[in-house]
Amino acid sequence: MAEKILDVKDLVVEFNTDRGGVTAVNGVNLEVFKGKTLGLVGESGSGKSVTALSIMRLIPTPPGNIAAGEIRFRDKNLLDIPLDNMRSIRGNKIAMIFQEPMTSLNPVFTVGNQIEEVLELHQKELSNAQRKEKAIEMLRLVGIPSPEQRIEEYPHQLSGGMRQRVMIAMSLACEPDLLIADEPTTALDVTIQAQILELMKKLQDELGMGILLITHDLGVVAETCDDVAVMYCGQIVETADVKTLFAHPQHPYTKGLIESIPSFDSTSGKVKDRLPTIEGMVPSLFNLPEGCNFQGRCQNVSEKCRGSAGEPKLETIATEHQVRCFHPLS
Amino acid sequence: MSEYLLEVQNLCKKFPIKGGIFGREVGAVNAVNDVSFKIKKGETLGLVGESGCGKTTLGRSILRLIEPTSGAVIFNGQNIVDFDANQMREMRRKMQIIFQDPYASLNPRMTVQGILSEPMDIHKLCMDKEVRKKRLLDLLDQVQLPADALNKYPHEFSGGQRQRICIARALAVEPEFIVCDEPVSALDVSVQAQVVNLLMDLQKDLGITFLFIAHDLKVVEYISKRVAVMYLGNMVEIAESSELYGGARHPYTKALFSAIPKPDPTLKKDRILLEGDIPSPMNPPSGCHFHPRCWNATDECRKDYPGVKAESSTHEYRCFNPIQLSEK
Numbered sequence: 001m002a003e004k005i006l007d008v009k010d011l012v013v014e015f016n017t018d019r020g021g022v023t024a025v026n027g028v029n030l031e032v033f034k035g036k037t038l039g040l041v042g043e044s045g046s047g048k049s050v051t052a053l054s055i056m057r058l059i060p061t062p063p064g065n066i067a068a069g070e071i072r073f074r075d076k077n078l079l080d081i082p083l084d085n086m087r088s089i090r091g092n093k094i095a096m097i098f099q100e101p102m103t104s105l106n107p108v109f110t111v112g113n114q115i116e117e118v119l120e121l122h123q124k125e126l127s128n129a130q131r132k133e134k135a136i137e138m139l140r141l142v143g144i145p146s147p148e149q150r151i152e153e154y155p156h157q158l159s160g161g162m163r164q165r166v167m168i169a170m171s172l173a174c175e176p177d178l179l180i181a182d183e184p185t186t187a188l189d190v191t192i193q194a195q196i197l198e199l200m201k202k203l204q205d206e207l208g209m210g211i212l213l214i215t216h217d218l219g220v221v222a223e224t225c226d227d228v229a230v231m232y233c234g235q236i237v238e239t240a241d242v243k244t245l246f247a248h249p250q251h252p253y254t255k256g257l258i259e260s261i262p263s264f265d266s267t268s269g270k271v272k273d274r275l276p277t278i279e280g281m282v283p284s285l286f287n288l289p290e291g292c293n294f295q296g297r298c299q300n301v302s303e304k305c306r307g308s309a310g311e312p313k314l315e316t317i318a319t320e321h322q323v324r325c326f327h328p329l330s
Numbered sequence: 331m332s333e334y335l336l337e338v339q340n341l342c343k344k345f346p347i348k349g350g351i352f353g354r355e356v357g358a359v360n361a362v363n364d365v366s367f368k369i370k371k372g373e374t375l376g377l378v379g380e381s382g383c384g385k386t387t388l389g390r391s392i393l394r395l396i397e398p399t400s401g402a403v404i405f406n407g408q409n410i411v412d413f414d415a416n417q418m419r420e421m422r423r424k425m426q427i428i429f430q431d432p433y434a435s436l437n438p439r440m441t442v443q444g445i446l447s448e449p450m451d452i453h454k455l456c457m458d459k460e461v462r463k464k465r466l467l468d469l470l471d472q473v474q475l476p477a478d479a480l481n482k483y484p485h486e487f488s489g490g491q492r493q494r495i496c497i498a499r500a501l502a503v504e505p506e507f508i509v510c511d512e513p514v515s516a517l518d519v520s521v522q523a524q525v526v527n528l529l530m531d532l533q534k535d536l537g538i539t540f541l542f543i544a545h546d547l548k549v550v551e552y553i554s555k556r557v558a559v560m561y562l563g564n565m566v567e568i569a570e571s572s573e574l575y576g577g578a579r580h581p582y583t584k585a586l587f588s589a590i591p592k593p594d595p596t597l598k599k600d601r602i603l604l605e606g607d608i609p610s611p612m613n614p615p616s617g618c619h620f621h622p623r624c625w626n627a628t629d630e631c632r633k634d635y636p637g638v639k640a641e642s643s644t645h646e647y648r649c650f651n652p653i654q655l656s657e658k
């Protein structure tokens with residue numbers, strides 16, 4: 001079994017808003033192993049980014065607050081570390097690629113300055129010339145053409161795909177043990193997405209880093225992840241290895257998600273079948289029902305799901321396969 | 331009358347690039363370049379291609395929301411590019427558009443009743459109070475929203491419901507043709523399928539013709555009988571969707587389709603990884619715009635722009651060295 005590098009236990013994150021308090025992340029457990037990729041999927045607002053930001057200790061406080069839980073990175077609980085020390089872990093041992101690359105690159109510094117700054121912080125022994133050389137090498141590694149020129153350019157001079165590759169170069173410049181990638185390719189075109197996912201895989205093989213990959217694209221999950229966790233309303237509702245999850249989903253939400261992807265081998269020419277859908281919509285975090293959060297959209301719902309037996313718990317139903325449902329699909 | 335509702339002929343749209351202190355024209359972006367295609371009544375043509383390739387510009391030029399630089403748009407046998415403002419106003423009723431971002435395209439201060447009534451007022455439809463009321467309720471029913479939605483505001487709805495409101499607004503004037511510009515791209519995975527099904531039902535029931543723009547090829551392939559592929563302003567291939575997936579002749583089409591992640595972890599990846607970035611449309615490569623990324627490129631491709639070749643009556647492409655059947 002590979003070494004466990006990240007172990008999130010019973011994480012609870014709350015936000016205070018004008019409309020009252022919400023629990024954006026409600027008892028999340030996650031494990032990431034060396035050299036492996038864990039996919040985190042779920043609807044918009046289900047708490048994926050909040051989970052990622054908590055691991056980096058980047059939750060804005062206030063309004064946010066990590067109310068409970070542990071985030072074990074190797075042998076340390078990151079929640080016990082003073083914020084000052086966190087800075088050296090961030091971007092050194094743990095790196096993050098954000099959902100929107102433009103907001104996370106500094107517009108007034110050249111691409112080269114920004115990569116060199118990361119290196120200066122984390123590899124103090126390098127000379128200025130060595131840093132510049134390393135920055136060029138990193139850009140070449142992520143597939144940026146003529147890196148010697150690009151290094152002098154500013155973020156707005158690059159296309160979205162190139163900016164995202166610069167972000168990846170920056171986050172990998174210090175060879176992290178853990179990479180958190182929050183929708184790293186969602187804003188990109190599919191041919192560029194394919195390049196970047198391939199690159200991340202190659203670097204993972206070379207550096208042995210663990211990856212937490214947040215996405216809503218189940219195609220990306222199927223192709224790049226070893227394990228998957230599915231989130232709904234701030235909770236993990238199912239987790240399994242990728243093959244098991246796609247072949248035998250146990251939670252009705254997971255099954256619905258997989259079925260609602262338009263399939264590719266549809267034979268055209270005749271009228272196509274309707275897409276299976278999940279009816280209804282995600283309940284508001286301000287107004288969650290008693291019992292199971294998925295009850296309003298579930299076809300298997302019973303009295304038990306409506307609160308008489310409390311909330312369903314995440315139960316282990318097979319090795320490495322857990323599901324939060326009173327009536328798993330089997 | 332022809333079986334085609336819409337015929338687009340050699341359509342071009344150039345945007346001027348202004349530069350210098352006097353804001354003089356220093357060049358132009360060929361956002362849409364010599365594009366031709368036809369859509370039959372009641373058919374859906376899918377339009378795919380990467381960001382900036384000109385999909386939105388093409389869709390809006392067809393409706394003359396942007397004035398095309400040259401070319402013809404034949405709608406019901408008439409070239410609407412020649413229409414004056416009065417004729418165009420009448421025409422707008424028959425041609426509608428649905429946008430990607432359902433929130434930005436709805437006035438937050440109007441109720442759903444106001445939003446749906448506006449286009450009917452403009453075109454003087456259902457002006458009798460009783461008739462109007464019944465029409466509003468029918469529209470909500472068609473897009474599967476409850477009747478009490480009429481008195482609510484956009485912010486009270488989810489993304490998927492807002493897109494239903496936009497669809498109802500487009501339907502309010504009984505159009506024959508709708509340009510759907512990324513109508514499900516901003517929606518959650520589980521809600522996308524609901525809206526896709528709704529659009530397919532509406533087409534079946536009302537016989538509306540769609541131009542369906544999206545960059546999610548899975549959705550396009552699903553909803554469209556035929557699909558057109560654009561690259562840097564050019565339409566590089568058009569074919570039946572079933573034919574494009576396995577039988578693409580243009581290298582870009584093949585690479586694009588192979589890049590889509592397949593939601594099946596047991597499949598072996600068989601991917602064409604394109605080198606390099608999408609070039610800037612302001613300064614496109616010479617000859618075939620795809621040549622810097624193309625593995626079949628020859629000297630001819632760097633010099634000349636390939637003309638249209640017909641594989642069959644339904645399948646056309648622009649390429650000097652198309653994919654051979656044995657390459658598949």
Ligand SMILES: Nc1ncnc2c1ncn2[C@@H]1O[C@H](COP(=O)(O)OP(=O)(O)OP(=O)(O)O)[C@@H](O)[C@H]1O
Binds near residue numbers: 049
């Ligand atoms: N700064 C904030 N202030 C208040 N509430 C917040 C804040 N950030 C997040 N939340 C709450 O946390 C919930 C989860 O948000 P999060 O960004 O983690 O969703 P997500 O799963 O990443 O969604 P998406 O797929 O849209 O990125 C949101 O519904 C929101 O209510």
Ligand SMILES: Nc1ncnc2c1ncn2[C@@H]1O[C@H](COP(=O)(O)OP(=O)(O)OP(=O)(O)O)[C@@H](O)[C@H]1O
Binds near residue numbers: 345346379380385387
């Ligand atoms: N009003 C405008 N003025 C100048 N250039 C424009 C204008 N509108 C679009 N363009 C340019 O025309 C090209 C085509 O843009 P368009 O929006 O049609 O692309 P698209 O295929 O719809 O892309 P996306 O998938 O990102 O929506 C782009 O290079 C764009 O920058």
Ligand code: SF4
Binds near residue numbers: 253300305312
């Ligand atoms: S607990 Fe009940 S309502 Fe929730 S997913 Fe399972 S069957 Fe459906």
Ligand code: SF4
Binds near residue numbers: 618619620628650
């Ligand atoms: S014309 Fe030449 S460069 Fe263009 S797609 Fe065909 S083979 Fe490639």
Ligand SMILES: [Mg+2]
Binds near residue numbers: 048049050099182
């Ligand atoms: Mg997010």
Ligand SMILES: [Mg+2]
Binds near residue numbers: 385386387
């Ligand atoms: Mg567009």
